[in-house]
């Protein structure tokens with residue numbers, strides 16, 4: 001594999017993008033999960049699909065746009081979707097989750113229209129749905145890197161505010177934090193990460209890379225920083241194992257990465273159960 | 289003249305269907321220890337939320353530390369323990385240390401990291417509430433009373449000038465309630481920390497507070513605790529619309 005990476009540019013693109021996404025997706029995922037926004041990531045990824053499908057249609061119909069990288073319209077769609085979700089959430093204060101099906105069905109609906117306009121699925125679209133090892137371009141890699149810089153900057157600047165906001169929103173507001181703005185920025189950054197991740201894991205599976213490693217980390221972590229570190233470790237493991245097996249078995253990396261994440265999650269749950277049992281047993285014996 | 293920290297002029301507030309507060313005027317001076325009392329649904333929590341800026345008044349005026357509430361910038365001067373502070377998501381992966389430290393968020397300010405001495409402040413605040421041993425424990429795995437103490441520590445850690453507590457002793461056992469009120473009295477006397485305390489434990493707090501306010505949509509009494517003691521039970525009952533028992 002290492003030799004192959006050194007030799008083939010497309011593999012470098014896929015591998016380095018994967019490594020970056022393996023960090024930023026679970027990193028933001030921790031905030032998404034603890035704030036119970038997991039489904040929003042799903043809704044946004046479907047909106048991203050609308051942007052991608054639209055872009056593919058445009059480049060098919062207009063010769064001048066033939067070289068347009070779909071990732072850009074994907075980002076535009078995803079970010080607009082995130083702002084729209086926020087609007088809707090505020091409108092339906094007591095039914096915040098209503099924003100999710102509205103945006104999600106909107107995204108799928110628009111995608112369906114563009115896909116049928118472009119007369120059906122082609123291999124390009126398949127690679128956006130389930131990820132691809134071979135389709136990641138150098139340009140895609142640069143976009144992923146730029147998004148990673150934005151994510152890291154955002155978290156460095158707002159880490160403590162995001163923590164307070166996630167843990168106790170009322171307290172955050174009482175402390176005078178600009179909760180609305182930080183939340184909106186957060187959603188935009190989530191949208192960016194979704195757009196960045198879809199090239200590797202695919203639109204349909206993006207949200208799993210943001211939630212599965214976090215689900216595993218939360219079984220083990222006592223603290224927040226601990227949860228973040230573990231989530232990144234699990235995410236990175238899933239991406240590396242998933243990409244390598246996708247390459248050798250010629251499978252869609254989205255599938256292998258998600259299956260690896262699920263195996264990690266199951267292992268964590270299983271091992272924790274055993275450790276807990278053993279420690280309870282040994283304590284019980286001490287008492288006796 | 290002592291400084292006026294909180295001033296409400298003719299403040300009214302209405303939820304969608306309920307008038308919660310009517311024409312409230314209230315002044316809290318620096319160094320006051322005010323017990324805010326009233327039956328369930330009388331608007332105590334609503335009043336605190338108005339002061340904290342969580343709700344906006346429909347009419348009237350609120351001033352904090354002499355400034356209009358919506359221009360007030362020093363939220364870190366005000367510590368807050370909410371009524372349902374332990375109703376958080378108990379699966380949240382956070383340690384006691386991380387939660388208490390988050391009480392410094394406004395003091396530290398946007399774009400900055402917690403300073404090195406934050407850890408010392410956190411330990412000090414936890415010691416004040418007798419929870420220093422639980423620094424690295426997961427917050428969700430503590431008992432309700434222990435969680436409540438952690439939230440009190442979070443309010444104390446920034447060393448606020450004004451502490452607002454909405455039934456903070458719910459879930460805390462009786463011995464520790466005494467110790468907790470002693471601590472509040474100490475902070476009030478020796479650190480000049482102004483207190484607003486919503487409570488139903490009239491008998492426990494009565495010899496520690498300096499002022500009492502009785503609320504039922506509007507304020508029926510606000511004055512020195514000694515004057516409150518001279519009011520008859522019948523009088524108080526007439527405000528609440530049912531009988532009460534005063535314990536001295």
Ligand SMILES: Nc1ncnc2c1ncn2[C@@H]1O[C@H](COP(=O)(O)OP(=O)(O)OP(=O)(O)O)[C@@H](O)[C@H]1O
Nearest residue numbers: 303304306308326327328329330331332333334335
């Ligand atoms: N979020 C809300 N939406 C609508 N009405 C509310 C809301 N919160 C409180 N109310 C109503 O406003 C009134 C005052 O409520 P508030 O919570 O201020 O009372 P309280 O004095 O704190 O009561 P308790 O002793 O039970 O804590 C009540 O009639 C209540 O039904």
Ligand SMILES: [Mg+2]
Nearest residue numbers: 332333334371
């Ligand atoms: Mg209340």
